[in-house]
Amino acid sequence: MTHLTRCPLNPARARSLTGSPQRLHAAVAAAFPPPPGGQTTRHRVLWRLEEKEHQPTLLILSPTPPDLTHLVEQAGWPRLATPDAPGWDTRPYTPLLERLHSGMRLHFRLTANPTRAVHRPGQRGVRTALTTPADQIQWLLDRAAPAGFTIPVDERIPSGAPRVTVSATRALRFPRTTDSGARRDVHLRTATYDGLLDVVDPDALRRTLTDGIGRGKAYGCGLLTVARDTA
Known part of the structure; x- marks a missing residue:
């Protein structure tokens, strides 16, 4: 589940x-x-922070329901919490996964860490963040087929551009303490994608939805969420 x-x-x-x-x-x-x-x-747990109109919301995809009591007490509205409304809402995601079928069109959202390896003579490849919307979208298009989907093109315009936009980007820098106790800064650039996808391989897409896409999963990247296209 x-x-x-x-x-x-x-x-x-x-x-x-x-x-x-x-x-x-x-x-x-x-x-x-x-x-x-x-x-x-642990089993893979994916999460994403969304901010709409200055209201942050934490999304978590997990094999078991979380207990977020500590988070509500620290960063929620603990006095408003009740046993029936503890301050978070958990719902089964498996029914949506089971309904996936080839040819299905879905809305999607993804916050990812798009990067590429830059190779220099005599050196190992260095991961470099992609910073332009065109490069960030191409990064996603390159990963769509193995992930079980394609992104349709917009036939209403001559260029036939893929129906996906980069709706937000963030450049993050924060400290991290390693297992040895050393402290180092982490630099992370994220891109949030919104668009449409067509299901090609339902099993592959199920794995993608539960395992995530790309790097930086520990830091809120990789969670792909989908919803029915009602257009």
Whole structure:
């Protein structure tokens, strides 16, 4: 079973979290118990921070429902929480995954970390962020087929441009403490995509929706969400 959770955050209390993907990653990880039986790895948990009209909302995709009590107490509206409305909403995502079929058209949103490897003579490839909308969109188009979908073109215009836009970008810099205790800065550039996709390989798309796309998943990248196209 897969679950999708939405947790609205109090913008006045959540600034220390929304400004640091590292802190938000830790808050998401704390919403799940340690793996059972001495296992050292957790199931994949994807998350994304959305901000609309200065209202941040945290989305979490996970195999088990999270307990976000600590997050509501720290960055939500704890006095308004009740047993029936604890401050977040978790719903099954598996029914949507099971309804996917070839030829289906869906709206999608994705925040990703589009990069490419720049090779120099005698050196290993260095990951470099893609900064222009054209390069960022091409990065997604290159990954669409293995991910189980295509992005249709807009037949209403002569150029036939793909029906996807980069609706937001962010350049983030935040500190991270390594396992050895060393402190280093992380530089992360993200792009948020909004558009339409056509399902080509339902099984591949199911894997993409649960495993994510690209790098930076620990920092809120890679979660692809879809909804029915009602047009």
